[in-house]
Amino acid sequence: MRAARSVTLVVAAVLTGLMAGLFAGFVYAVMPGLRRSGDAAFVEVMQNINVAIVNPLFMTLFVGGLAAGLAAVVVNWRSGDPAVRYWAIAGFACYLLMFVITSGANVPLNDKLAAAGDPAQIADLAAVRAQFEGPWVAWNIARTVANVGALVCFAVALLRFRRSQS
Template sequence: MSAALGTAPVRDLAAATAATTTVSRAIGPVLATATVATGLMSGLFFAFDVAVMPGLAAGDDRTFVTAMQHINASILNPVFGAVFVGALAMPAVGTWLLHRSGRRAATLWAAVATLLYFAALVLTSAVNVPLNDRLAAAGDPAAITDFAAVREAFAQTWTTANIARTVLCTAAAVALTRALLLHRGSSAR
């Protein structure tokens, strides 16, 4: 009986070591995926800041409204949805894994990234989505009588909020890069 009791702590230690190894192996891929997803969202918002919105601003009101209605409808697809949600879920999972592994500095950076991206989601939900919904509610462009008013109610606020989303997402991507580098540095030791 004492021999069986003597091996239990050894088995528990082996199981704990295996679990820790599994967590450690998952951290790198999770952080890399989080960084890519957040970078993709940052790049999407940046593209609107430097190309899409300035390009549409140079056009007439009807073109602006029609194009933004089509863009807003077409962006709601599974690929965008997976990246949009993944850019929050993956940093959160990475934060949890880093915390479990005891890597405090990397955990802090991943947590900051998660909070920054969450702030971008709150901004999206509070400003951009309601504006998109109002733009859609303006109806078929063939039936809109005052394109200038529809554009005026949308463009400036949406563009300003998008710039803020770009800044938040870019900062989140930088924080995730730092977390990934700290993780790799601690794993190399």
């Protein structure tokens, strides 16, 4: 059981870290780069990213992080150090918040951008971009903060677990 406790915390931390890195990359590189682009390029690139990202690897990491976080909570529910349980619960709660933000805010914005159609056919690209860019960036920052919070919590839980085992 000790190995399962450790493994679930490691897997939760790794998957959470991978997702946090992806979302953070959009905060400090992708969106600032796209901000410098014209409206047509911005809309086309974001539409393409939103199609490309829905792939088996992304979905495995995204949903797998949620499953691993829940597994870490369940498996560590009765660990010797109650702080491990609390940190794992906090990590799962933060990851769940990121999941809800993504599903409830970013994905609907992506869908709305896709529904706008081919950028070459859109009459008012500036309006389409304006309705998407600001809210999407704000929600991406929120989910990034939640995801980094989840990573920190799972890492602390793992450190506490390791310390309690020595």
